[in-house]
Amino acid sequence: MYNKNAFTIDEHIAQLQERGLVIADKVLAAHYLSHVSYYRLAGYWWPMQADKAQHKFKENSKFEDIIHLYNFDRELRILIFDAIEKIEISLRTKLIYHLSHEFDPWWFQNIAIFQDSGALIETLANLKEEIERSKDIFIKEHKKRYKEDLRFPPAWKSLEMTSFGSLSKLYGNLKNTIKSKDTIAEELGAVNHTYLPSWLQSIAQIRNYCxxxxxxWNKNLPGTPKILPRPPHRWLVDVPADTQKLYLHLCIIRYMLNIIAPENSFALKMKELLTRYPSVDPNALGFKVNWENEALWN
Incomplete structure (x- = not known):
């Protein structure tokens, strides 16, 4: 039975020092622990522990290095979130455009074009909640003007309300015979529907983390993106085998960004971020040696 009581910040600092963590500035440590919870920071010092059962730190482990890792990771999330925004908006636009033309503006309610009706019903339930909560003028005006129409607003209104995760599920759940499914994949550089669902699932998971x-940093990601054997656009010579590390997922984000926003500065900002934090080991993120020389990142 768990029977530990809450620690004060001073008690946490004393415990970390007893376990071998070097804390040169206790005032700084107290400041961070008063704004960033102990267990949030613990994810960054976990690899610094030599004895994880007794929580003993490796020699010369420093609190300042933990803060550097924390700040690096925070900036990394902001950079990735900005990149994913462009992918999300592009995917939403293409779903609305292609499927509304192939079928009609209410294609997303058409069970006949989806593989899993149960999953679609769940997605639509989430979408309905978003629409009901919405304060957007175009949704309020639609409800007022077409109150007799019990359907969702058309795709170009409804899908503006939904999350990247739901967009990803809608796309992945489309039957593979739907022409637009291949068209969207091709336009996003994935050639056909075989690869894009796993890319979107991976990016949606990372977006949620952000x-x-x-x-x-140093997280094993659950998604397993499928890798194109011969990508039509700039890709990697040295493709990482480890799909759990962030690097491969960043490569897919960069690959898609190069199509959606060719003048993007994602690679430059990634290089600048790693330069600003030289104490951060890129290997913990799965970065390959000389990754910046790959055509994808130039």
């Missing part, structure tokens, strides 16, 4: 300020 949105909830969760640690990305």
């Amino acid at each position: 949105a909830h300020h969760s640690r990305l």
